[in-house]
Amino acid sequence: MVTRVPHHSTRPRRRLRLLLASGVAALALTAGSVVPGNLLAPAPSEARADDGKTTLTVAVAQSVDSLSPFLAQRLLSTSVLRLMYDFLTNYDPKDNKAIPGLATAWEPSADKLTWTYTIRSDSKWSDGQQATAEDAAWTFNKMMTDEAAATSNGSFVGNFEKVTAPSKDKLVITLKEPQATMAALDVPIVPKHLWEKVGDFSKFNNDKEFPIVGNGPFIVTDYKVDSYVKLKANKDFWRGSPKFDELVFRYYKDQDAAVAALRKGEVSFVAGSPSLTPAQSASLENAPDIKVNDAPGRRFFALAVNPGARTKDGQKFGDGHPALLDQKVRHALFMAVDRKTIIDKVFQGHAVEGEGYIPPRFGDYFWKPSADQKLAYDPARAGSLLDEAGYKKNGAGKRVGKDGKPLDFRILCHATDPNDKAIGKYLQEWWGEQGIGLKVDCLDNVSDPWYAGEYDLAFDGWSVNPDPDFVLSIHTCDALPAKAKETASTDNFICDKQYDELYKKQLAEYDPAKRADLVKQLESRLYDTGYMNVMAYPNAVEAYRTDHIESITTMPSAAGNIYGQDGYWSWWSAVPAAGASSSGSSDSGGSSTGVLIGVGIAVVVLAGGGLLFAMRRRSTAEDRE
Amino acid sequence: MSSESTPALLKGAAGVESTESGGPAPAGPSARSPRSRSTAAYARYAAGKLAGAAVSLFAVLVTSFFLFRLIPGDPVKQMTGGRQVSTEQIAAMRREFGLDLPLWEQFTQYCGKALTGDFGTSYQFRAPVVDKIAEALPATLLLTGTAFVIYTLLGIWLGARSAWRNGSAGDRANTAFALTLYSVPSFWLGLLLIITLSVGIGPIPGLFPTGGMESGDTEGFDRVLDIAHHMVLPVVTLVAVEYARTLLVMRSSLLDEMGSDYLTTARAKGLRDDLVRRKHAVPNAMLPTVTLLFVNLGTTVAGAILVETVFSWPGLGGLFYQALSVPDLPLVQALFFVFAAAVILMNTLADVIYPLLDPRVGR
Amino acid sequence: MTTSMQKPEPLEPDARKPSGQPEKVVPVQSPRALTRARRRQAVARFWRQYRTHRAGLVGLAVLAVIALLALTAPLLVGADSQSVTSAPGGPMEAPSGEFPLGTDQFGRSLLALMLWGTRVSLTVGLLAAFLSVAIGTLIGITAGHFKGWYATVVMRITDWFLVMPTLVLAIALATVLSRSVWTTILAIGVTTWPTTARLVRAQTLSVESRPYIERSRALGGGHRHIMSRHVLPNVMPLVLAQTTLVISTAILTEATLAFLGLSDPTIVSWGGLLQDAREAGAVSSGNWWYLAPPGLAIAVVALAFTLCGRAIESVLNPKLGVSR
Secondary structure, three states: OOOOOOOOOOOOHHHHHHHHHHHHHHHHHHHHHHHHHHHHOOOOHHHHHOOOOOEEEEEEOOOOOOOOOOOOOOHHHHHHHHHHOOOOEEEOOOOOOEEEOOEEEEEEOOOOOEEEEEEOOOOEOOOOOEOOHHHHHHHHHHHHHOHHHHOOOHHHHOOEEEEEEEEOOEEEEEEOOOOOOOOOOOOOOOOHHHHOOOOOOOOOOOOOOOOOOOOOOEEEEEEEOOOEEEEEEOOOOOOOOOOOOEEEEEEOOOHHHHHHHHHHOOOOEEOOOOOOOHHHHHHHHOOOOEEEEEEOOOEEEEEEEOOOOEOOOOOEOOOOOHHHHOHHHHHHHHHOOOHHHHHHHHOOOOEEEOOOOOOOOOOOOOOOOOOOOOOOOOHHHHHHHHHHOOOEEOOOOOEEOOOOOEOEEEEEEEOOOHHHHHHHHHHHHHHHHOOOEEEEEEEOOOHHHHHHOOOOEEEEEEEOOOOOHHHHHOOOHHHOOOOOOOOOOOOOOOOOHHHHHHHHHHHHOOOHHHHHHHHHHHHHHHHHHOOEEEEEEEOEEEEEEOOOEEEOOOEOOOOOEOOOOOOOHHHHHOEEOHHHHHHHHHHHHHHHHHHHHHHHHHHHHHHHHHHHHHHHHHHHHHHHO | OHHHHOOHHHHHHHHHHHOOOOOOOOOOOOOOOOOOOOHHHHHHHHHHHHHHHHHHHHHHHHHHHHHHHOOOOOHHHHHHOOOOOOHHHHHHHHHHHOOOOOHHHHHHHHHHHHHOOOOOEOOOOOOEHHHHHHHHHHHHHHHHHHHHHHHHHHHHHHHHHHHHOOOOHHHHHHHHHHHHHHHOOHHHHHHHHHHHHHHHOOOOOOOOOOOOOOOOOOOHHHHHHHHHHHHHHHHHHHHHHHHHHHHHHHHHHHHHHHOOHHHHHHHHOOOOHHHHHHHHHHHHHHHHHHHHHHHHHHHHHHHHHHHHHHOOOOOHHHHHHHHHOOOOHHHHHHHHHHHHHHHHHHHHHHHHHHHHHOOOOOO | OOOOOOOOOOOOHHHOOOOOOOOOOOOOOOHHHHHHHHHHHHHHHHHHHHHOOHHHHHHHHHHHHHHHHHHHHHHHHOHHHHOOOOOOOOOOOOOOOOOOOOEOOOOOEHHHHHHHHHHHHHHHHHHHHHHHHHHHHHHHHHHHHOOOHHHHHHHHHHHHHHHOOHHHHHHHHHHHOOOOHHHHHHHHHHHHHHHHHHHHHHHHHHHHOOHHHHHHHHOOOOHHHHHHHHHHHHHHHHHHHHHHHHHHHHHHHHHHHHHOOOOOOOOOOHHHHHHHHHHOOOOOOOOHHHHHHHHHHHHHHHHHHHHHHHHHHHHHOHHHOOOO
16 A cells, blocks of 8 residues: 655745645634534543443444334345344254244145244243234234235235234244245244334334334344444343344445444444445455455346346337347357456456356255356357357448348446446447447436336346245246336246246245255256346455454355345354454544544644744734834 | 536625626615615515525425436335335335326325425335434534534635735635635545545554444533544535635635725725724625625535535435435435525525625615 | 626727628728737737736646647557456556556556546536536526516526526436436536526626617617627627636536446546446545546646636636736
8 A cells, every 4th residue: 555645745835835824724623623522521432441341333335214124125124123023934054944933843734725833932022021923923914904014025925815823822824825935934023012003004114212122132222314223132032142232233325434444443344235345355355353254145146138028918018129039149148258257357256157046155956057058158159159040240340130230239237336337348348249239228227127128138136035936936927017017026027938837836845855956947947048147146245353253153154144144143143352342442442542633633733723824924914014 | 515516616706696686786886776775675675585585496396396207217116126025015105105196196296295394205214204304404414514614714714814915925825725625526535535534544544434423322422522523524525625615705805895995095094904904804895705605505505415425424415315316206306405495595595684784785 | 797898808899890881991901801800809918918827827738738638548548448358457456667547447557547538528528518608608698688578587597597406406417317428418517507697697788788789779780680799799708717617617517427426337537437446445445546546637627627717707807806
């Protein structure tokens, strides 16, 4: 790191002094506004360091939208809700398998339509009442009957016929149709005795009374919009109390500010959502007491093709390029994409080359194409495929169709995603060499053209859950919109008979191994269509201070991420570092040292400014005589 | 925030000039009105200004509705994007937000409610927009208010000094320095300040927090300190890019004033130089500056958007930017209205107050 | 601002006769040649006065250098310096002999990108300023010339635009329209014209109150004739000063919009480079060499335009007392 800031040193000294004077005056006045308080302040850090509370501060790049489990949409909010309320089941950090949560056991009936959950007896709400099956039944019923309560998790209860609690420890869910995902109901269960008093669920944000009554590993004690959410350890949590006394999620609009805060020890952890950039992680790797966790991600990053948008009953709309209806063209396009370069240059190694639809992190469902099935990078083969498809190069090196029209595509890109923009530049050049034009359309909000089917290609990516059902369901014919341009759950209008049959089979298959096999067949089919071409699985790059956090569980525990897990493992398991009893206060200690230094500088500046001012005043007075 | 100051160096002049349009010639040395103006005339003038402001406010209300409806993208889809949602959920949300109604119906509802001070419910926060704004407003007012006071005092002080010694090396350096800072993009200056004073480069330690308004672990007086500590860099940034405007207007109006006969007379009478300046020239030269101050006060609120973004300041600017990306229509509309209303109100206030302040316009 | 035409007489209005009236006193020269000569004189006089403003000269010199760099960029660095696939360096290299300003995250030379960015930033700044000033001048002159309800309505609109928070409006416009250079130009142009309109209107009013306009009107000069032959030449100097000042605002606004991610990301501009730097995490990685040059360049160009604008302004109106 170079330390010199460029400045003009060539000016005559006198003028420099004048310049300085006005600059100093600006600073001095500003500092002056801060100083009076500072001078009177006792060093605030000592008092607080004594209580020995350990605090884990997490810097997040998102603010909370709502603390109501029925309304919350954002990842941060759902992560916090995970900590506040226990779910029926949880996922094993080792292998993502479902393990007990609020429910200790669950089993389907013979006809696959009734699931019975046994609710544990040692889970208490933080106001002392016991958490029972009654609470769970009420939560699900509320979502099934009140539209406003279905806002965030309604999809989980779409297939529910009836939910009852015959006893305190038995929850019975009756389904309309068999559903294999019943051990993956990621729905926070709320205390009935408090929530039944809520009037309008569409307006209730659960952020007026603190602490918020919950039964998860942490209890929310304070929340300030756009600033922080503060939680304290639930000492009575049935799985055991968390090791840190306090957990704070602090919001930084700017990832850079968060990284800088980590460097300075103002926070203990920087969430990898969005992932730290290669430059950030490179610079943090060299920093003392900081560990960068470069974890295999749960996302795939794909090149989606518009296969001709249509409604459920086959009415076509949108303006997807007709050339893309030809599988050869789709394959050729993908074969001209050098995925290795994308990993090396754009992600700078912080990603894994894409293969099947589901990332390797989910070992049970991970599939990769066989050698002869694989659409490897091969520009020459891509060229001949395009020739075969009837798009030959003309004299100017442009590919033209039989109608003489040049082959030009558009790609939809998310303006807020640097990777989209970067890869867009590469695609322009790679496909340019093939004689194909590409226009990169970067939008803040891609949903309009997306749902109107007004695009040719698009950058696409989804976070995959331990149960892959959702990301698979978005490519079925069922997900197509009922009316043209209407929002629907479909991702990019794929509708393939063979895929749909496999999808139905896997959803009704309750045997995990057999289901996994069906899922892999699905992925294989999807790969061959060339509609969803996975380029990479980006890593989740996050970082934390080893002098604050001794150890923390990743998920999967072998090599996995920390922020945004399917479970509360990371924060529940985090162990404060030896010196961290002051970690919470060490950062405030740090900031108070900062204050003191700041005061010092301000005083010096002020005094210097005043002196200069006085001197100049005198000298000008003399001038005037 | 230089881009905000569009009409830039001239906005001050325009502000002064704006009083020249309509009304019984309220302002300016070239006031055409008879020296003794009745209170009734002033009342009529003020009423006219207030009525104009009301019309402008309504126009802003209308614009805010239609302008943002043009933003491509379905807010519901954007909000639920990447999550597991069913078509029914989406339809229910659209119903809830009133997005399924015809546009004109949405518009009349919006206007009707806005007139009673109800700007609807934020899509993403599920809270009344008015509450969200009330939550963020203090942060913005604190930041911009502090910056405003500092750059105003600094601008007036340096501007007066500069004009008094017009053409001297000090004047030149002063103006050059102000103009240079004025040309600097505020967000860039903010980022550089973060790199040097917050992250710390080499021997420079990170003295100030990187962003936010407070650490959240302090109470009482410590909290005041903590907030002050967080405010230093954003305030310095705002002051640095903003004070030039005040300085230049102050400087040129004082220069205008210095050509006046009464000053020459005062000096000829043997009054001390800085006494003449303090007692006579500066107070008179303050008039156009005062107008500028109001204009500044109005624009600084919106102008803080960039600085708030760079320093993660939890104010209106950050809220606007967050709301725009959804787009969270009720919130965006209301914020736009607030930003514009601030300017309108301040300008109106300046127009109304100016004739009262100007000693040359007899009352 | 109404006083701005008193002292210097670069384009003293009474000097020029309505073109329909052949000048008989000086038979040797055609009226057109005469006008041309007068204009040449006026320009020369203007230049003589401008020359005395040191800051203005510095600004002009800086602009000349930068314009030269922008024009010769293709020769200096070659078109393939923007290519990502043939980027010569590693990602985000610090400045070195090979890459004097370091490289960006794709390994492209930042110096080359800065040079290319000059073209975009200058073009956008100039076009946006011209658009803004053109709108402002048109509205200002017509509002000053046609009084009555037209002026009232137009000036109401102008006032209303004047109080709109410019940045907020520009952000909104840039969000509403698709991302391209033209959107940026439009967003800036449409939001910054009102000041010009106000100034030009005031000037128009003062010009039209002069006796020779009365004379021209009596001689049958139509609206168009008066506006284009009499008013326009007289507001031109003011417009010129205003343009230079607006350019610097426009360049800053362009950078701001690009920085907020609201401009075309496939085009290299200074603001875009800043946005790239920030997205790549240059701030927290301490890569100041990525961040500093584009911002400096913006500041230098904006300052240069401001200096020129102020110098022009003070030539036209010495009372402003811009330091020399």
